Amino acid sequence: DASIEKVIHTLGEAFVLVAIVVFVFLGDWRSTLIPTLAVPVSLVGAFFCMQMFGLSINLITLFALVLAIGIVVDDAIVVVEAVHEKMHAKNIGPYKATQQVLHEISGAIIAITMVMTAVFVPLIFMTGPVGVFYRQFSITMASSIVLSCIVALTLTPVLCAMILKKPEHGKKKKSPLTKAFDGFNRVFDRFTGRYAGLLQKIVSKRMITVTILVGFCAGVYFVNNSLPAGFIPGEDQGTIYAIIQTPPGSTLERTNQVAQQLQKIAEEVDGVESVSSLAGYEIMTEGRGSNAGTCLINLKNWSEREHSVKEIMEELEEESKGLGAIIEFFEPPAVPGFGSSGGFSLRLLDKNTSTDYAEFDKTNQKFLDDLGKRPELTGLFTFFAANYPQYELVIDNKAAMQKGVSIGKAMENLNILIGSTYEQGFIRFGRFFKVYVQSAPEFRRLPSDVLNLFVKNEDGEMVPYSAFMKIEKKQGPNEVTRFNMYNSAAIRGLPAKGYTTAQAVAAIREVAAQTLPKGYDIAWEGLSYDEAQSGNQSIYIFVIVLVFVYLVLAAQYESFVIPLAVLTSLPIGVFGSFLLLKMMGLDNDIYAQIGLIMLVGLLGKNAVLIVEFAVQRHRQGATIFEAAIEGAKVRFRPILMTSFAFIAGLIPLVRATGAGAIGNKTIGASAMGGMLFGTIFGVIVIPGLYYIFAKMVEGRKLIRDEHDRPLTEEK
Structure with missing residues (x-):
């Protein structure tokens, strides 16, 4: 709930920041109002789509809505900026300018x-826990984007014609704000001129474009190798589980004493609100026994404490040494219902x-010792042990047969005498009473008392258990658990500081392969199972997404080569995404991968704006070189405007603190880094890529005498 409340605040902050960026670039409140209105219309429509697909308002869908704010204004900004440009260039009114603009850019808007x-689209069909993340995010984003396109082609043109004013070329009184905007526009125009001059020098030099691209590809490789991989990041949920394990054979009173001592220690730690303890059960591996215990430590609200959950856990580990028991601290699972705790x-x-x-037991302890030697692992814990003090009942079958005693009935009778059984209930004095059958406490005080109990034989005679049974002291497991029909020992642990769960899983696999004897194996459970199963799933997803985008672009441009100008520009954004994640100390986890996949669409959109315009100019008779430069120059302002509007919407995510901060920062950093690098360097590389691939197909057509003018550009 706290995480969702935090994201809702972020939603409002992102909306304000996006509006400010749009206002700075467009320069007047009328122009700013039009794309700003596209945001609530698109988001409200997205709520209907979410309800239709059975989605709820949760952390993932709210993430999508925050990111959608910076995206849904894109189409409206492109329309408004193009109308402004047309009014200034041809000195016409907003109505005629809007008509002309729609003929020119409808194709580009539909394409992006x-x-x-x-x-x-491919992410919607994913299954499993990862698929739940991707599916909810994808449906929310896709519905917002489609609705923003409909708004840009219907509501936005109407608002442009109604609200915008024809530019006045005569003298007019200028306010300080107007002078500031005029100064900004002059600086931007000079910057655009220098940008066009740079393109004049490098667009036709293919080696420069290829060298830049190869450099970024190499950067992606090296940064990715040093970037820690993760799965679903563990968030500060304000709760800590303390697992207590006293030596085998300890009494329940001794375990309860340790639990109460730990409770007092925890209550003195700064940031802890309340602590509850219990003995006889530990929630990690669901171990039961007199030597098992659990403390549930609730922390204060994020705004009321200075330390993170990790820092408090480190302090508790230091303070709880010397209590005469094994005590390990864990966080709740990252996804409720998947496992009993965080870590692996x-x-x-x-x-x-x-x-x-x-x-x-020896094999299990040796395996834990080998795991403990790995720097990637910490907090290793297992409740399985085979050295618990026990008594074994040894039955003499021949003696039992001679006495006429059925072994099955003897064990059933012993279970009732020692363990009790519910027989019936009755109502007396208006109340309901239950009847339990069990031997009196004085007859089951000592283990040897079992031999003094009696069982009835086939002739109805009472036979003492000592006549056919004896007791021997043994050591054995406290409980036997099975997993996939095999006897098993549950193991829990945490990745060490500076390592991720992916690195921990890889380390455990290595140790298991190198040290486990024949006949022993490991199996994953909880979120670790899905993480181990996912493998290189993100790479396959990325490839499928690229194929889908390529097919859409191939249909749009009616060419199998021109779309490569869009796709080959993507490594620049990927490098920026990985670099910012590395600089912020974050992992390449599922949130980062969501941001990365979203970048394919965002950076592809920027490339489409340039390539679409260049293709139009080339069809109108311009050379490929001229078309590439003109397309980049004309689209330079809307690309920077839409990109910086999106980046502004990410600032609250990157600066997030408190509940859900890791998820916020990861998805924000992944998208922001990729967008910054993809925009700054993409506008330089994309015209060169278009020049390279357009030259490859110049004069070649799949169909002879083909009429290749799109319907959206017909007048």
Whole structure:
């Protein structure tokens, strides 16, 4: 709830920042109002789509809405900026300018919408826990983008014709704000001129374009190798689980004493609000026994404490040393319902035909010792042990047969006498009473008292258990758990500081392959199972998304080569995304991958704006060189405007603190880094890429005498 409340605040901040950026670039409130109105219309429409697909308002869909704010204004900005340009260039009114603009850019708007929607379509069909993340995010984003396209082609042109004013070329009184905007425009025009001059020098020099692109590809490779991989980041949820394990054979009173001591220690730690403890059960591996205990530590609200949950856990670990028990601290699972805690969870399986529990315990302890030597792992914990003090009942079958005692009935009778059984209930004095059958406490005070109990034989005679049974002291497991039909030992742990769960999983796999004897194996459970199964799933997703985008662009340009000018510009954004994640100390996890996939659509949109205009100019008779430069120059302002509007919407995410901060920062940094680099360097590289690929297909057509003018440009 706190995370959702935080994102809702971020939603409002992003809306304001996007409006400010649009206002700075467009220069008047009328022009700013038009794209700003596109935001609530598109987002409200997205709510209907979310309800239609059965989605709820949660952290993932709210993330999508925050990011959508910076995206849904794009189409409206392109229309408004183009109308402004047309009014100034031809000195015509807003109505006629809007008509002319729609003939020119409708194709580009539809193209960028199809490209950005194509990015999210494959993700909708993903399954599993990862698929839940991708699916909700994709549906929310795709519906917002499609609605923003409809708004840009319907509502925005009407608002332009109604609200915008024809520019006045005579003298007019200038306010300080108007002078500031005029100064900004003069500086921007000079900057655009220098940009066009730079393109004049490098567009036709293919080696420069290829060298820049290869440099960024190499950068992606090296930064990615040093960027830690993750799965679903663990957030500060304001709760800590403390697992207590006293030595085998400890009494419940001793375990409860340790739990109460830990409770007092935790209550003195700054940032802790309340602590509750229990003995006899630990929630991590669901271990039961007199030596098991749990403390549930609730922290104060994020705004009321100075330390993070990690820092408080480190302090608790230091303070709880010397209590005479194994105490480990864990956070709740990143996704409720997937496992019992954060970190990693696995099982050691005994796949031998018969299990020697003493040998299994040795193997388990040796495996834990080997895992403990790895720097990637910490907080290793298992409740399985085969050295619990026990009594074994040894039955003499021959003696039992001689006495006429059925072994099955004898064990059933012993279970009732020692463990009790519910027989019936009755109502007396207006109340309901339950009847339990069990031997009196004085007859089951000591283990040897079992031999003094009696069971009835086939002749109805009472036979003492001592006549056919004896008791031997043994050591064995407290409980036997099975996983996939095999005897198993549950193991929990955390990635060490500076490492991710992906690195921890890889380290465990290496240790298991190198040290486990024949007949033993490991199996993952909880979120660790999905993380281990996912493997290189993100790479496959990325490739599928690229294929979808390529097919959409191939249909748009009626060429299999021109779309490559868009796709080959993407490594620039990927490098920027990885670099900012690395600089901020974040992981390449599922949130980063969502941001990366979204970048394909955003940077593809920028490239489409340039390439679409260049293709139009080339069809109108301009050379490929001229078309590339003119397309980049004309689209330079709207590209920077839409990109910086999107980046402004990400600032609250990147600066997030408190609940859900890691997810906010990761998805924000992934998108911001990619957008910054993809925009700044993309506007330089994309015209050169268009020049390279357009030259390859110049004069060649798939269909002879083909009429290749799009319907959106017919007059």
